[in-house]
Amino acid sequence: MSDVNRQWIFTRAPDGAVTPDIFERREAPVPDVGPGEVLVRTRLLSLDPANRAWMRGRTYREQVMPGDVMHGFTIGEVVASNASGFEAGDLVEGMNGWQDYASVKPGSLTKRDAGRDPLHMIGVLSITGLTAYHGLFDIGRPVPGDTVLVSAAAGAVGTIVGQLARLAGCRTVGIAGGADKCDWLVRELGFDAAVDYKAADFRKSLRAACPSGVDIYFDNVGGQILDAALAAMKIGGRVVCCGAVANYDVGTVPYSSPALPGVLVAKRLRMEGFIVLDYAARRAEAEQRLAGWVESGAVRAIVDVVDGLEQAPAALVRLLDGGNRGKMAVRIS
Amino acid sequence: MSDVNRQWIFTRAPDGAVTPDIFERREAPVPDVGPGEVLVRTRLLSLDPANRAWMRGRTYREQVMPGDVMHGFTIGEVVASNASGFEAGDLVEGMNGWQDYASVKPGSLTKRDAGRDPLHMIGVLSITGLTAYHGLFDIGRPVPGDTVLVSAAAGAVGTIVGQLARLAGCRTVGIAGGADKCDWLVRELGFDAAVDYKAADFRKSLRAACPSGVDIYFDNVGGQILDAALAAMKIGGRVVCCGAVANYDVGTVPYSSPALPGVLVAKRLRMEGFIVLDYAARRAEAEQRLAGWVESGAVRAIVDVVDGLEQAPAALVRLLDGGNRGKMAVRIS
Numbered sequence: 217m218s219d220v221n222r223q224w225i226f227t228r229a230p231d232g233a234v235t236p237d238i239f240e241r242r243e244a245p246v247p248d249v250g251p252g253e254v255l256v257r258t259r260l261l262s263l264d265p266a267n268r269a270w271m272r273g274r275t276y277r278e279q280v281m282p283g284d285v286m287h288g289f290t291i292g293e294v295v296a297s298n299a300s301g302f303e304a305g306d307l308v309e310g311m312n313g314w315q316d317y318a319s320v321k322p323g324s325l326t327k328r329d330a331g332r333d334p335l336h337m338i339g340v341l342s343i344t345g346l347t348a349y350h351g352l353f354d355i356g357r358p359v360p361g362d363t364v365l366v367s368a369a370a371g372a373v374g375t376i377v378g379q380l381a382r383l384a385g386c387r388t389v390g391i392a393g394g395a396d397k398c399d400w401l402v403r404e405l406g407f408d409a410a411v412d413y414k415a416a417d418f419r420k421s422l423r424a425a426c427p428s429g430v431d432i433y434f435d436n437v438g439g440q441i442l443d444a445a446l447a448a449m450k451i452g453g454r455v456v457c458c459g460a461v462a463n464y465d466v467g468t469v470p471y472s473s474p475a476l477p478g479v480l481v482a483k484r485l486r487m488e489g490f491i492v493l494d495y496a497a498r499r500a501e502a503e504q505r506l507a508g509w510v511e512s513g514a515v516r517a518i519v520d521v522v523d524g525l526e527q528a529p530a531a532l533v534r535l536l537d538g539g540n541r542g543k544m545a546v547r548i549s
Numbered sequence: 550m551s552d553v554n555r556q557w558i559f560t561r562a563p564d565g566a567v568t569p570d571i572f573e574r575r576e577a578p579v580p581d582v583g584p585g586e587v588l589v590r591t592r593l594l595s596l597d598p599a600n601r602a603w604m605r606g607r608t609y610r611e612q613v614m615p616g617d618v619m620h621g622f623t624i625g626e627v628v629a630s631n632a633s634g635f636e637a638g639d640l641v642e643g644m645n646g647w648q649d650y651a652s653v654k655p656g657s658l659t660k661r662d663a664g665r666d667p668l669h670m671i672g673v674l675s676i677t678g679l680t681a682y683h684g685l686f687d688i689g690r691p692v693p694g695d696t697v698l699v700s701a702a703a704g705a706v707g708t709i710v711g712q713l714a715r716l717a718g719c720r721t722v723g724i725a726g727g728a729d730k731c732d733w734l735v736r737e738l739g740f741d742a743a744v745d746y747k748a749a750d751f752r753k754s755l756r757a758a759c760p761s762g763v764d765i766y767f768d769n770v771g772g773q774i775l776d777a778a779l780a781a782m783k784i785g786g787r788v789v790c791c792g793a794v795a796n797y798d799v800g801t802v803p804y805s806s807p808a809l810p811g812v813l814v815a816k817r818l819r820m821e822g823f824i825v826l827d828y829a830a831r832r833a834e835a836e837q838r839l840a841g842w843v844e845s846g847a848v849r850a851i852v853d854v855v856d857g858l859e860q861a862p863a864a865l866v867r868l869l870d871g872g873n874r875g876k877m878a879v880r881i882s
Contacts, residue, residue: 473805491814
């Protein structure tokens with residue numbers, strides 16, 4: 217075990233897009249294991265669009281403040297424990313942030329089954345997969361034959377939403393940036409169609425890909441794409457509000473669809489937000505189903521892994537710029 | 550029976566606020582009763598904020614076009630009938646527009662019980678009351694102890710929503726324009742509190758009137774008031790989207806709350822639109838309950854009646870300017 221704890225410190229909220237220089241590398245001593253605490257060494261660090269939202273203010277959780285070790289979801293290994301129920305070698309998930317080591321209260325940790333692939337633990341079998349599962353099934357409530365549209369379709373949540381919707385007997389349409397990603401969604405992940413939001417004819421292509429309208433729109437982005445999706449919704453449709461990454465970089469007043477709220481009335485739409493943490497009581501069931509689909513090959517878990525804690529700032533920038541495919545994680549050795 | 554059919558013709562969509570000069574008075578012959586048709590003489594004409602929306606484009610129904618007799622919901626008396634099931638003297642509701650007489654297919658008419666007060670037939674026992682009933686109970690789904698906030702609270706739908714929410718054991722807070730209306734809501738209609746959206750401290754007063762936050766916001770207006778209500782919502786709250794009168798006059802891009810859709814995620818809100826016509830199959834049940842509450846005095850049916858078809862344009866202008874209290878109707882003799 218090293219005696220150095222490498223950390224990335226969040227120094228300031230970015231003016232617009234995140235740049236690597238808002239993070240500062242620091243080295244601290246490995247913390248002592250406090251009374252009742254567990255010392256965890258980070259093995260995988262999850263990078264998520266929500267990381268950007270945390271820099272803007274309070275969301276469903278506390279804001280990340282200048283001087284903080286950058287917040288992040290992690291899979292780690294217990295190195296030492298002063299808490300009953302945890303011992304060295306246990307794999308745990310937590311919010312241990314962008315650093316090698318953290319000594320934390322056991323209440324913030326969840327033990328994971330060491331028999332599973334850690335890359336699945338941080339993706340399809342954790343927040344990412346559960347977000348897709350509860351958002352689609354509990355908020356969207358698909359019926360076979362529904363057209364399910366998902367934005368950021370090539371991203372961590374989007375890749376799973378599309379595959380789950382297909383399992384549920386739906387026609388699946390993805391929105392992604394660039395022809396390459398769109399081709400990949402159809403060829404590799406079984407989407408029925410994919411639409412490039414960067415193309416000039418985006419709105420027209422979207423309508424063409426959803427000829428009878430959209431029953432469920434799983435919204436990861438908000439902004440102009442939400443506006444286009446609202447125009448394509450069918451009467452009685454549902455909009456699953458999962459995130460609004462389009463607005464995270466905007467300094468002042470973000471764009472909001474001028475169709476709201478009138479279109480909700482005219483088309484009798486339900487637009488509903490959710491936070492996956494609210495479904496914690498049903499985690500075991502959801503995780504078991506997701507694991508079954510991954511094992512059977514019905515769902516492909518796409519991961520985009522970067523090696524080395526040093527790469528975390530650059531990897532977050534790439535993620536927020538749409539450069540990833542599937543779940544983005546940093547592997548730390 | 551007169552041999553003249555007075556009509557108000559819609560001549561053009563207004564640039565901003567509706568002015569009386571967009572309507573043109575015409576006299577036509579009383580129409581013949583076509584084969585299979587029913588000739589109806591209008592007794593009461595309903596004026597509704599939705600009338601303004603119909604001038605902007607297609608909504609849940611067809612747009613009103615220049616040259617049309619202005620569209621409107623009516624209570625009338627059958628004068629002559631070539632359709633089985635209808636005879637002279639029957640009271641019927643329909644969409645017969647701003648005119649004395651219309652000869653229409655019976656499918657567009659609903660027979661009404663002549664034992665009921667026609668002013669209730671056009672208000673609390675018709676679209677207005679049913680809108681409040683289904684919007685509150687089917688979309689909002691109140692639980693005793695909930696705080697229910699309603700905008701345009703002194704209007705036709707708002708006055709009923711507030712009273713129904715009180716019956717359901719909720720704390721009721723109205724939003725209305727001016728101190729007089731607000732006082733009236735509390736003193737006469739039993740609202741627990743009312744907030745003046747024209748006052749400088751509107752947002753502060755709204756928070757003070759809803760100290761533990763808003764569980765259900767019944768939105769009749771959209772715009773800036775929706776934005777303020779979203780800020781006051783409790784986690785897990787519901788926004789009932791009934792109308793967006795704040796946007797009806799806006800020529801270009803209407804204001805849309807910049808909090809959307811992010812706030813729906815952070816607070817796990819459900820925002821859902823509805824059209825009362827979708828609940829037609831349950832009308833008898835809903836109407837019976839509303840009638841019972843009106844008869845027992847549990848719900849006061851507030852009507853603002855204007856006499857004379859000539860007054861219709863000015864009355865619509867007053868309605869859209871917030872000058873009415875309760876259901877606005879034109880009585881035609």
